[in-house]
Amino acid sequence: MDLFAGKDVLKSPYLDLLLGADPRPEAVYKYMQLCQALCDVRNGALTGICAYGPASDFDGLETYNLSVAPAFRRSGIGSRLLQRMLELEKGPIRVRTGSTSFAALSLYQKLGFRMKSIVSDYFTNHYAEPIIENGIQLRDQIVLELKDRSSGHLFGN
Numbered sequence: 001m002d003l004f005a006g007k008d009v010l011k012s013p014y015l016d017l018l019l020g021a022d023p024r025p026e027a028v029y030k031y032m033q034l035c036q037a038l039c040d041v042r043n044g045a046l047t048g049i050c051a052y053g054p055a056s057d058f059d060g061l062e063t064y065n066l067s068v069a070p071a072f073r074r075s076g077i078g079s080r081l082l083q084r085m086l087e088l089e090k091g092p093i094r095v096r097t098g099s100t101s102f103a104a105l106s107l108y109q110k111l112g113f114r115m116k117s118i119v120s121d122y123f124t125n126h127y128a129e130p131i132i133e134n135g136i137q138l139r140d141q142i143v144l145e146l147k148d149r150s151s152g153h154l155f156g157n
């Protein structure tokens with residue numbers, strides 16, 4: 001797993017993967033200026049990326065983007081990227097995801113993240129096009145936070 005400065009991965013294939021999880025190029029360019037990016041590479045192919053940096057609204061870190069290439073999903077790459085970030089960084093960490101992003105909600109909670117708040121209508125107010133995920137229109141954003149590093153089911157595996 002390699003660690004890069006966020007502004008060094010604003011190019012293919014990293015950028016394609018980042019936009020796969022967050023289809024707002026202007027937002028991705030903005031937060032990546034302050035982020036670091038952990039990248040997983042297998043046989044020369046980029047399989048996953050996790051971008052994190054100072055949180056916008058509290059004294060801690062935020063995971064801004066977590067994306068695994070479709071062909072490599074459900075093989076533990078997303079978990080390993082997050083676990084590596086948690087090994088490298090101390091203190092509380094937040095993440096924002098969609099209320100219909102069931103894979104991400106499951107992954108974060110297995111690692112011990114707890115739900116902190118809901119931003120109602122975030123996706124309908126901030127995205128030009130409707131997002132349909134798991135057959136449901138995505139409207140609300142869930143904010144999760146990890147404070148206690150010992151509580152995740154995936155730790156110690």
Ligand SMILES: CC(C)(COP(=O)(O)OP(=O)(O)OC[C@H]1O[C@@H](n2cnc3c(N)ncnc32)[C@H](O)[C@@H]1OP(=O)(O)O)[C@@H](O)C(=O)NCCC(=O)NCCS
Nearest residue numbers: 021066067068073074075076077078079097103104106107
């Ligand atoms: C969410 C995402 C990063 C997960 O990465 P991954 O490498 O496939 O995840 P892992 O293999 O490490 O899975 C860990 C756990 O997450 C959950 N999970 C992952 N994919 C899932 C799915 N399709 N359905 C339900 N749960 C899922 C499971 O709890 C899984 O544990 P298990 O395999 O023991 O059941 C990946 O699906 C992805 O890139 N999705 C699109 C972008 C996205 O939603 N990013 C997060 C936005 S904040």
